[in-house]
Amino acid sequence: MTRSKLNLITDGLMLLCMAAIAGIALLIKFVLVPGYQRREIYGRNVELLFCGLGRHRWGTVHLYIGLILIALLVLHIVLHWASIVAIFCKVIPNPLTRKVVAVALILVTALLLAFPYFVRPKVLDGPPGSRGLRTCEAPQYQARIDSR
Numbered sequence: 001m002t003r004s005k006l007n008l009i010t011d012g013l014m015l016l017c018m019a020a021i022a023g024i025a026l027l028i029k030f031v032l033v034p035g036y037q038r039r040e041i042y043g044r045n046v047e048l049l050f051c052g053l054g055r056h057r058w059g060t061v062h063l064y065i066g067l068i069l070i071a072l073l074v075l076h077i078v079l080h081w082a083s084i085v086a087i088f089c090k091v092i093p094n095p096l097t098r099k100v101v102a103v104a105l106i107l108v109t110a111l112l113l114a115f116p117y118f119v120r121p122k123v124l125d126g127p128p129g130s131r132g133l134r135t136c137e138a139p140q141y142q143a144r145i146d147s148r
Contacts, residue, residue, distance in 0.1 A: 003079065010076050017069040024062045028055055 032048045032055040039045055047054065053061070077084065092098045 007076075007079055010072055010079065014069060014072045014076060017065050017072060020065050021062060021069065024058055024065070028058055028062070032058060 027050060032050060033041065034055070035045060038048065050058070088098065088102075092101055
């Protein structure tokens with residue numbers, strides 16, 4: 001396979017992954033709504049499924065497609081590395097400035113990738129019968145907590 005064909009296939013797959021990620025995000029946000037919105041929309045707590053999958057399963061699919069996109073992005077960068085270096089050197093002619101910018105980009109990227117492993121969520125008890133709703137998912141419960 002030629003490099004041009006590999007680039008085209010990689011870029012096409014990246015486009016499809018990005019479209020799938022956006023589509024699934026919209027599906028989760030506006031169709032497979034969280035519990036408190038289901039009660040408001042349907043008048044009771046119902047289970048919402050699309051293609052046999054609920055909100056959380058679609059979130060897992062969203063994650064896996066995101067990981068595939070990251071792998072394709074790494075391949076894309078590898079395939080275009082010579083161009084990236086040439087443009088980087090042209091845009092930032094000073095070698096010291098280039099090193100500072102490169103190190104800063106690497107550090108910020110590492111921090112963004114690592115931060116989920118270092119944060120701890122705030123754990124609150126939900127309202128009775130909530131099946132584990134957190135206050136960010138149930139604003140009416142947050143108002144009751146604040147008024148106490």
